[in-house]
Amino acid sequence: xxxxxxxGELSLTDVRRSYGGQRGVDSVSLDVRSGEFLTMLGPSGxxxxxxLNLIAGFLDTDSGSITxxxxxxxGIPAHRRELGVVFQQYALFPHMTAAQNIxxxxxxxxxxxxxxxxxxxxxxxxxxxxxxxxxxxxQLSGGQQQRVALARAIVFRPRLLLMDEPLGALDKxxxxxxxxxITRICRELGATVIYxxxxxxEALAMSDRIAIYNAGRIEQLGTxxxxxxxxxxxxxxxxxxxxxxxxxxxxxxxxxxxxxxxxAAAAGTAPADGTAAALVLRPENVAVYPASAEGxxxxxxNRVRATVEEWIYLGVAKKCLLACSDGTVVTARTxxxxxxxxxxxxxxxxxxxxxxxxxxxxxxxxxxxANQ
Amino acid sequence: MAELGEVxxxxxxxxxNATATTTGAAAxxxxxxxxxxxxxxxxxxxxxxxxxxFLLPFFQTAxxxxxxxxxxxxxxxxxxxxxARSLVTTFLTAxxxxxxxxxxxxxxxxxxxxxxxVMAGVLTLLVxxxxxxxxxxxxxxxxxxxxxxxxxxxxxxxxxxxxxxxPLMRNLLGVAIGMTHSLLPFMVFPIxxxxxxxxxxxxxxxxxxxxxxxxxxxxxxxxxxxxxVISGSLIVFVxxxxxxxxxxxxxxxxxAMLSELIVNQVEQQVEFGIGSAIGIVLLALTLVxxxxxxxxxxxxxIVTGGR
Numbered sequence: 001x002x003x004x005x006x007x008g009e010l011s012l013t014d015v016r017r018s019y020g021g022q023r024g025v026d027s028v029s030l031d032v033r034s035g036e037f038l039t040m041l042g043p044s045g046x047x048x049x050x051x052l053n054l055i056a057g058f059l060d061t062d063s064g065s066i067t068x069x070x071x072x073x074x075g076i077p078a079h080r081r082e083l084g085v086v087f088q089q090y091a092l093f094p095h096m097t098a099a100q101n102i103x104x105x106x107x108x109x110x111x112x113x114x115x116x117x118x119x120x121x122x123x124x125x126x127x128x129x130x131x132x133x134x135x136x137x138x139q140l141s142g143g144q145q146q147r148v149a150l151a152r153a154i155v156f157r158p159r160l161l162l163m164d165e166p167l168g169a170l171d172k173x174x175x176x177x178x179x180x181x182i183t184r185i186c187r188e189l190g191a192t193v194i195y196x197x198x199x200x201x202e203a204l205a206m207s208d209r210i211a212i213y214n215a216g217r218i219e220q221l222g223t224x225x226x227x228x229x230x231x232x233x234x235x236x237x238x239x240x241x242x243x244x245x246x247x248x249x250x251x252x253x254x255x256x257x258x259x260x261x262x263x264a265a266a267a268g269t270a271p272a273d274g275t276a277a278a279l280v281l282r283p284e285n286v287a288v289y290p291a292s293a294e295g296x297x298x299x300x301x302n303r304v305r306a307t308v309e310e311w312i313y314l315g316v317a318k319k320c321l322l323a324c325s326d327g328t329v330v331t332a333r334t335x336x337x338x339x340x341x342x343x344x345x346x347x348x349x350x351x352x353x354x355x356x357x358x359x360x361x362x363x364x365x366x367x368x369x370a371n372q
Numbered sequence: 373m374a375e376l377g378e379v380x381x382x383x384x385x386x387x388x389n390a391t392a393t394t395t396g397a398a399a400x401x402x403x404x405x406x407x408x409x410x411x412x413x414x415x416x417x418x419x420x421x422x423x424x425x426f427l428l429p430f431f432q433t434a435x436x437x438x439x440x441x442x443x444x445x446x447x448x449x450x451x452x453x454x455x456a457r458s459l460v461t462t463f464l465t466a467x468x469x470x471x472x473x474x475x476x477x478x479x480x481x482x483x484x485x486x487x488x489x490v491m492a493g494v495l496t497l498l499v500x501x502x503x504x505x506x507x508x509x510x511x512x513x514x515x516x517x518x519x520x521x522x523x524x525x526x527x528x529x530x531x532x533x534x535x536x537x538x539p540l541m542r543n544l545l546g547v548a549i550g551m552t553h554s555l556l557p558f559m560v561f562p563i564x565x566x567x568x569x570x571x572x573x574x575x576x577x578x579x580x581x582x583x584x585x586x587x588x589x590x591x592x593x594x595x596x597x598x599x600x601v602i603s604g605s606l607i608v609f610v611x612x613x614x615x616x617x618x619x620x621x622x623x624x625x626x627x628a629m630l631s632e633l634i635v636n637q638v639e640q641q642v643e644f645g646i647g648s649a650i651g652i653v654l655l656a657l658t659l660v661x662x663x664x665x666x667x668x669x670x671x672x673x674i675v676t677g678g679r
Contacts, residue, residue, distance in 0.1 A: 078579040
């Protein structure tokens with residue numbers, strides 16, 4: 001089964017593609033290692049699907065280079081690139097059975113008879129659909145169609161697997177089950193995977209690394225942990241996970257916010273002195289104290305005064321929304337056992353956090369506004 | 373009547389269910405009927421209309437074909453070779469028209485499918501334009517082009533391409549040109565509709581799996597348009613069988629279609645019985661082809677082009 005592996009190495013260098021509208025790609029560079037599961041995550045129209053189409057050969061690049069195992073792909077038509085593609089709506093051929101769908105790439109390659117049947121059976125087995133080969137797509141559930149699409153994309157041993165929002169059409173429960181299934185199959189095959197999604201939970205759950213797309217560029221590339229703990233920009237902080245953002249001015253290693261000076265680890269490059277910056281805070285790292293108990297805040301932690309607005313019960317946790325004097329809303333996540341007593345709505349409070357658990361990033365939004 | 377074709381539901385007709393998550397084997401759920409029984413009354417004018425103006429004359433004709441003077445009316449197909457030959461002519465003409473309409477309509481529908489919405493609108497308008505003019509006017513317009521001293525022959529003679537006028541009408545060629553022209557919309561629209569239902573991701577998917585453009589077209593696109601091709605062909609074929617005006621004006625009187633023989637019997641010979649018998653044979657012929665067609669696609673799909 002492993003005569004040829006799916007572990008190709010893909011490299012994009014300064015790839016550009018303009019599209020008239022906003023869906024273009026502007027200078028994307030990316031190296032994908034053999035066997036890596038790389039997700040392109042971003043809002044719709046940010047260029048992630050365009051990048052996928054450029055790799056697959058459905059679109060031509062304006063400039064830049066895309067190589068697979070060191071071989072330049074420009075000029076090679078889609079049908080000779082040897083890439084497996086799984087489409088958003090599965091794109092199964094409705095007039096063929098599941099087995100015929102899976103056999104299609106083999107048929108194209110002249111693989112016939114017993115050899116074709118063996119490979120199709122193996123692929124059906126891999127996706128746990130051994131009994132369903134004779135069904136047409138219309139007779140299969142969404143999840144089953146998805147598996148057939150996956151089997152069809154890998155049966156001819158492509159060097160790379162491209163998936164464009166493959167779970168977009170499934171409901172939440174099934175989606176989560178399929179996430180595990182797809183990761184399992186890809187691991188088993190040692191496949192290099194480029195996965196496109198706009199669902200950040202899906203990206204965090206499945207990927208080795210994630211490329212965050214914004215306006216045609218990769219804003220940050222890193223592991224789920226890096227992106228969550230050390231977002232390099234306000235956009236990434238906002239897009240990945242829930243966060244509170246405090247806007248202020250950066251000088252001498254601290255952010256001036258209200259009357260407080262807040263220190264934080266800077267992600268990547270620290271903002272220049274005197275420029276607008278933003279401090280990014282994850283709700284689970286924020287502690288809330290009654291104003292009277294400010295003495296309890298550990299030494300060295302950042303602290304900001306705020307007024308409790310509301311408590312929200314989430315089941316696994318409780319969420320507390322607080323308003324700072326300038327109106328900024330801070331979100332804190334606490335255990336459900338926390339006593340709300342002295343912290344009812346309207347109560348004066350202090351929010352505090354470990355500077356190491358927060359990040360300062362340049363506030364492009366404000367500088368952009370200032371430059372106009 | 374809609375049940376006729378459910379016997380053999382080809383896989384291709386399942387195309388429309390591609391994205392459905394439920395099992396496609398189950399019959400489509402009955403459409404919800406609006407309102408209460410009051411709405412059903414609205415169907416009566418149509419029923420009365422059909423009964424008085426269609427069913428009644430039909431039974432009269434059927435009756436007359438065996439009573440005026442007797443069933444021997446049908447013997448004309450054995451006794452007079454003109455009628456047997458006309459059966460063949462009718463069938464052949466319908467076949468030629470269907471094939472030529474298909475050959476023109478498929479690329480045309482594909483062009484519409486690949487065009488921008490505005491361009492597709494213009495192309496649609498061009499196909500339905502014939503509907504805006506009277507059939508008689510259109511057919512006479514063709515005689516202006518096709519006759520011995522017509523536009524085409526004059527031009528070719530003037531250019532020295534030919535020495536004598538080409539026989540472009542008063543034969544099967546003329547009939548085929550005129551009928552193909554006026555029946556083209558019935559071929560274009562079912563095919564176009566079946567193309568529109570194909571998910572735009574299917575051909576790129578085939579390409580990504582290694583298929584060349586031509587192979588993807590042949591193995592994916594073409595089979596999925598089969599319901600449209602079959603519907604269109606059946607409609608055009610069946611309509612061709614009963615065409616009268618165009619064959620009468622552009623065809624040869626020596627090689628008439630059944631419809632022309634009916635007119636001849638009723639108007640010239642005043643033999644209503646024989647005319648009725650030919651009419652019944654023509655109807656039977658039409659029903660046979662409709663039935664054969666429904667063995668391949670569902671009757672509902674022929675009428676609606678597949679949805």
